[in-house]
Amino acid sequence: MSDNQNNSSGVGLVVRGLRKSFGGQEVLKGIDIAVKPGEIFVIMGPSGSGKSVLLKHLIGLEEPDAGEIFINGEPLTTPEIAAKYRMALVFQSGALLNSLTVGENVGLYLTEHRLKPADEIKKIVEEKLADVGLKDAVNKMPNELSGGMKKRAAIARALVIEPQLILYDEPTSELDPVSAVVIGDEILDLNHRIHVTSLVVSHDRDLAFGIADRIAVIIDGEIVTVGTPDEVKNFNDPRVKGFLNADFKRDK
Amino acid sequence: MFENIGEIILLFWRTLLALPQAWRQRDKVFDQFFEIGNASLLMVCVLSFFIGAVISLQTGPILVERSLASAVGGVVGIAIAKELAPVMMAILIAGRIGSAMAAEIGSMRVYQEIDALRTMNINPIHYLVLPRILAIAVALPMLVVFSVLVGWFGGAMVADMNHRMEIPFRVFFANLRDIVELKDVANGVFKSFCFAIIIGVVSCHQGLVTIGGPRGIGRSVTKAVVNSIVLIVIFDYILTRFLLK
Known part of the structure; x- marks a missing residue:
């Protein structure tokens, strides 16, 4: 690691009542989350639950049908306000040119x-x-x-942007377990080193429980629970339990 | 195609508004310019030579039979300068360069590279569209000038060597000079400039609206080429009408 210092400090992020439909199908059904400055917040959920669509709203690639997004208390309504804060999205595919x-x-x-x-x-x-x-x-x-x-x-x-908020879209998908751990450690290291706020969207249970300060579980476009990894593990909801404890039906 | 005409005009307008960024994007403009030249020059040369040759072969003997040998150079010269070189070169470039533009931008769209640009506050019109349209708008008229010269040469060669014409080079070009004016070549070059804008805007637009995977990219490439050619033919008539006045 180089010892260069980043000038960024994490920002807080609040999402209130975010809704989005595509072709009559509601993908986000009133999302409410609050991410504290400098924390690693993981949004977990099965494929097709609306995680990536939510990320695209946060970075401004999609317009919501309803709801608001606040960064450090300021509503993210104009490009000028968005330009005040340095945000970066790490795409699932990397999206390198x-x-x-x-x-x-x-x-x-x-x-x-x-x-x-x-x-x-x-x-x-x-x-x-x-x-x-x-x-x-x-x-x-x-x-x-x-x-x-x-x-x-x-x-x-x-990192070049010196971000105050980094959004990660499925950072460990398609990776072998060792590479997934390397990426997870990278996210932790950045968070500790430059105090950036990290919002990670993933369906990888190991990653989520390994790096998150708090976890939100999204199922069918709704946030079912938010809490620390232990709170989420012990949350008594069949859908959350079903997602977190999904296993093969092999005879023991 | 026609349902997208509004979006295509809007993209053209946004590209015009981005023109002050042209100097900043000059490296990309030069890259694209050389790519267009490299990819097309040999093809332009071959195509133009044979277009000139076949026009000469089709019209020359008929004119010679009617004692109009002195008109062969002028007929071939006018046909190539005003119509065949601009239209044929535009169709060639639509197939070769327009398809590449649609495929490259379409693939960037499908693989989220354009989204990545947006997250870095890099305007895809400044970064991708403007350099391509500027490069093609300069390159195609230059290729057309080259094509006209090669086409004339091809026509003259056939007129000289074909036993039904046997019109010497010197006579062919003297006659061509009598009939073809600089204005005629300029008309053809102007038309090719308009066709270049059509190819650039249509192909970039098609790339930017690509959806789906590899099949979507393939569809975009086909649409870009077909729509460009249809618009070239329509605008050829409109421009010719306008320029004949």
């Missing part, structure tokens, strides 16, 4: 907004890639990376 090298991908935000001179951008890119253990990948193309490396490169790209 395939026509650019890993280094160019990581430095894209700084290059396109001309925030730093080229040599400084190069230095920052190398630092951020070293932070996620991809120091040697700077000149590689995304298609030369494994799934786990792509996700770490995507995290490095998010």
Whole structure:
């Protein structure tokens, strides 16, 4: 790890009554969550429960049908307010631009907004890639990376923004258990090192209980429960129990 | 196609509004420009030569039979400069470059790369659309000028070598100079500029609205090429009508 310091400090996030429908089907049915500054908040739920759609609303890629989103108490209603806060989304697929090298991908935000001179951008890119253990990948193309490396490169790209809020969409999907642990440790490390607020959407129970300060369980577009990992484990609801304890029906 | 016409016009308008960003995006414009040139130059050369040759072969003997040999250079020259070079090159570029634009942007859309740009406050129109449209708007008229020259050469060569015409090079080009004016070439170049905008906007739009996986990308590519060609043919008539006045 490099010892570069990020200037970010986590922001609080509140979602109230968020609703969204696609083609008459209600995907989010009045979501209410409150994420404290600097915490790791995991939203868990089965596939198709609306987790990724919720993330897209938070980053501004989707417009809600109803409801409000507040960042540090300010309603996220205009691009100006959104621009005040530095938010980054780590996509499920990584979403690295395939026509650019890993280094160019990581430095894209700084290059396109001309925030730093080229040599400084190069230095920052190398630092951020070293932070996620991809120091040697700077000149590689995304298609030369494994799934786990792509996700770490995507995290490095998010770090360049010096985010106050990082949103992770299924960060361990399609990864082997070892790579999943590496990514989980990365999220924990970033949270401790730069005090960024992390909102993780995942259906990975091991990841959620391994890294979360608090967990929300979303099923069929509704938040069923919110609490610490222990509180969620002990929450007495058949749907939550069914999701958390899902297992094969193999004869013992 | 026609249900998307409003979106296509809106994309064109947004691209115009993004023009002040052109200098900032100059590296991408040059990259795209060279890609268009590299991908098309040889094909343009071959196609233009044979278009000139076949026009000469189709019209020359008929004119010679009617003692109008002196008109062959002019007929071939006008046909290529005003109509065949701009339209044929536009169709070629729609197939070769428009399809590539739709496929590249469509794939970026499907694989969330465009969403990733948006989360970094990078406007996809500035980053992806503007450089492509500027590059094609410069490259296609240049290719058309090149195509006109090669087409004339092809026509002259056939007129010289075909035993039913045997019109020497010098006579062919003297006649061509008598009839074809600079304005005629300029008309063709102007038309090709309009066709370039059509190909660029239609293909980028089709890429940006791509949904689904690889099949969606394939559908977008087909739509981009077909819609571009249909609009090129329609606008060819409208522009010709306007330019004839």
